[in-house]
Structures are given as structure tokens and as C-alpha cells.
Amino acid sequence: MSPPHLDGDERALLLDAFDSNWIAPLGPHVDAFEEEFCAYTGAPNSLALSSGTAGLHLALLLSGVEAGDKVFCSTLTFAATVNAIKYCNAEPVFIDSETASWNLDSQLLAEELQRCAANNTLPRALILVHVFGQSADLDPIVDLCKRYNVSLIEDAAESLGATYKGKHTGTVGDFGVYSFNGNKIMTTSGGGMLVSSNKASIDRGRFLATQAREPFAHYQHECVGYNYRLSNLLAAVGRGQLAKMPDKVAHHRKIFEIYRRQLSQHKGITFMPEADFGVSNRWLSVINIDAEALGESPTDVRLRLEESNIEARPVWKPMHMQPVFKDCKVVGGKVAENIFTTGLCLPSGSGLSPADQQRVIDAIANK
Ligand SMILES: Cc1ncc(COP(=O)(O)O)c(C=O)c1O
Numbered sequence: 001m002s003p004p005h006l007d008g009d010e011r012a013l014l015l016d017a018f019d020s021n022w023i024a025p026l027g028p029h030v031d032a033f034e035e036e037f038c039a040y041t042g043a044p045n046s047l048a049l050s051s052g053t054a055g056l057h058l059a060l061l062l063s064g065v066e067a068g069d070k071v072f073c074s075t076l077t078f079a080a081t082v083n084a085i086k087y088c089n090a091e092p093v094f095i096d097s098e099t100a101s102w103n104l105d106s107q108l109l110a111e112e113l114q115r116c117a118a119n120n121t122l123p124r125a126l127i128l129v130h131v132f133g134q135s136a137d138l139d140p141i142v143d144l145c146k147r148y149n150v151s152l153i154e155d156a157a158e159s160l161g162a163t164y165k166g167k168h169t170g171t172v173g174d175f176g177v178y179s180f181n182g183n184k185i186m187t188t189s190g191g192g193m194l195v196s197s198n199k200a201s202i203d204r205g206r207f208l209a210t211q212a213r214e215p216f217a218h219y220q221h222e223c224v225g226y227n228y229r230l231s232n233l234l235a236a237v238g239r240g241q242l243a244k245m246p247d248k249v250a251h252h253r254k255i256f257e258i259y260r261r262q263l264s265q266h267k268g269i270t271f272m273p274e275a276d277f278g279v280s281n282r283w284l285s286v287i288n289i290d291a292e293a294l295g296e297s298p299t300d301v302r303l304r305l306e307e308s309n310i311e312a313r314p315v316w317k318p319m320h321m322q323p324v325f326k327d328c329k330v331v332g333g334k335v336a337e338n339i340f341t342t343g344l345c346l347p348s349g350s351g352l353s354p355a356d357q358q359r360v361i362d363a364i365a366n367k
Contacts, residue, residue: 001311002183002284005248005351010240017236025050025210027232033239034193040242041160041168043176043195045202048230048238049209052157052179052192056084056127058205058228059175059194063125063151065090070123072112072150074104074136075318076336077129080179081155082319085127093123094320096332101275102339103136104128105332106144112331113148125151130159130169131316132272132345133185133252133283138164138172145173153177157192160185161249161281169278170195180234185248185283185350186241188234249281251350255357256282259346262361263287268294272343286315288342298344301364308363315343 017029034046049055065071067089073081075094085092095112098105109126116122126145128136138154145152156162156170157179163169170176180191196202207213212225230238241248256271263269272286291297296304302312317340320330347360 001313001345001347002185002349003351004182004187004189005349006237006240007351008240008244010237013236013240014233017233022232025227025229025231027235029232029235029239030230033230033235033242036239036242037193038195040245041171041176041195043168043171044197045195045199047194047202047205047209048235049192049194049228050230051190051228052155052177052181053080053084054209054226054228055177055179055192055194056081056153056155057087057226058208059153059177060084060088060090060125060127061208062196062201062205063153063174065124069125070116070121071125071127072109072123073127073319074129074131074155075320075330075333076102076131076316076339077155077319078157078316079319079322079324080157081127081129082325090124092319092325092328094318094325094328094330094333096330097131097335097339098137099335100273101134101136101278102131102272103134104141105335106137106140108331109141110144113144113150117148122148123150125153127153127155128173129155129157130162132280132286133159133162134272134274134280135159135162135164135169135278137275137277139277142172151175157181158184158283159281161245162279164278171197174198175201180238180241185252185281186238186245188230188238188241191230191234191238248350252282252348253280255348255352256285258354258357259285259287259361263364266294266365268292283348284345285348286343286345288339289344290342296367298342302344304367305360305363308359310360310363311347313345315340315345
């Protein structure tokens, strides 16, 4: 559905790393990848990591989240967002989406923060997800987080290259986290990046991600650390991928436009909206299906595509509907539930050829 697409200098860079014998979770390609990532996104400081989940975990720790703290988060997301909260033994509270961007509803957030402030149970942090590559409406959320002293962590795992009022998603809050998992818009097979305008936080994150080894020759440790750094080999692949990011965003957007042009004529098919405050990277092309109008449910369409060896997938099942998080509080929830029950993610990788995309479109059209 969104397979890796390597068509640049990845192979040459990887061989350079291999031949240099920097086969380690540090090295010149890691340093260069961090620098180039800052240049692309405009983030002042970055830390290359073994996964986006590691980045979320570190961002929570660096925000001071401790056991028993509340952490708010978008309900329409992939489980990794919430798992990181659970690693801290903190308590997730899920917030519903709004319809313009499918991301966190700032009105619901305002109401819940006001309630929490009144009984002294404010959260320590908020993880705001930019789902399927589209930015949330950041300005009101930033204001609320400042007013209530809540650390804002942007989960930009899916939204590298997307912007909000001209700024890259992930660079607006206190922390931004990106994923280079195999299905993302760019990949290192597995990997992630943590960014922040606060250099001291990124330095501390680097220390925690390197087993919290104190600067002594004799392996001294004064707190618990993690083994979260990115390998130099994978950073080399990441540099090749990063150089192609503008092309990848353009290609993903084009794929979406072709689907829209050709499938909009079918009664019952609508498309994930693009809010006017940003530019989506269209990581995945997502449609909504009105089963009655189309005469087929999203599951019917998905299974029919599967028969033609075409992979489509449901939209993320909201976190408040997940058995593992069933005891967590949710604020609202109906908008995300509706997106889940009507949504379908179509093949969207930047390597998708026009012929392959036409095959998908024909398969959807020809019942
Ligand atoms: C919204 C979201 N957050 C976090 C992650 C976790 O990233 P990773 O797989 O790099 O740990 C992913 C994807 O995998 C994701 O889609």
C-alpha cells in the first residue's frame, strides 16, 4: 500500500557507510543526516533514533512525564502513540477529531483542559498526531498548551514534508517526532527523529538514548537509559531518501489528485479533506465510502481489491475503541469512529506507476 521507494543515492551512501566500517549507532552519516534533516524541516536541533516510538517515549520523558501523570492524545492514530504513554506508566486521555483535518478538535481540548484546571488534574503533555500526512490546526492548540503549561509533542510520524501555515509539521510544538518505518513517506527500514527548539532537551535526549552513560571512562550510570540511537548504515539510507523528499511529496499529492479526479464521479465516494491552513503530504490517499450510496461497504471494496492482489487498508481504529485501552477516558469520539467505519486507505506509495494506479481505479470502478 505504501512500500519503500528507493531511487536516489541510497545504495551508494549505504556502501560508503559499509566501507568506512562505521557499523555503529553513531558515525558521520548519523551526524550528516541530523544536519540535513534540520535543513529540510527548519528544526533547530535533531536527534536520530531507532524508531519514531523511541522518539515519542523520549519526548514524554523530556517533558517530565512520570508514572500516574495524565497525557492527552489524539484518538485517531496508530497504537505506537499511546504505547509510548504507557511506557511511562502515565494515563492516556483520548480526544476526538474535527472534520476539517481529521485531527484533534481544539474546542474539545479547550473544554477538557478547563475541566482539568478546575479540579487540579491538568495533563503534563499532549501528543498531537498529524494523521495520514495532514497537519492539525496548530495555532489554537499551541495557545492552549501555553496557557495551561502542557508540553506539546507533535507526532509527525506520518507527516514529514507537510506544512502548517508554511512551517513543517513537527517544528511548531515543544517536540516533534518523525518515523522512517518501511511504510512511511521516506524510510530507513526502521528509524525516527526527535526535534526541538530546545537544545538542552535534545542533548539530554541524546544522553538518555545512549544508555545514559556519564562522561567517565569507567562506565558510570546515574539514571536509567535506553538504547535508542540510529545505526550509521541506516542513516546513510535516510540521507538518500531525505534528498528526494520534495519529489516524494509531489508524487504522493499527484497520486491523490488522480484518485480524486477519477473516483469522485462515483456516488458514495468522498475524499479526505485538505484543511486550508496547511499542505498535506498525502502520505496515504484515504477515501470515505457511504455504503448505501455506493452499494458496497469499505470492507466489501477492500476484499474485492484483495482478490485482484491490490492492498487497501482500513483507517486506524481509534484508540478509545481498542480493547487494550478500554479503561482510558475519551472526550467525544464519534467523529473518529465515523472516519474509521467509512474510511479506506488506497495504494499510495511514491513508486506507484500510472499503470498500477489505473489498475486500482478500474478495480474499484468495475464491480
Ligand atoms: C502516528 C504514528 N505514530 C507513531 C508511529 C511509530 O513510528 P515507528 O514505527 O517508527 O516506531 C507511527 C508509525 O509507525 C505512526 O503512524
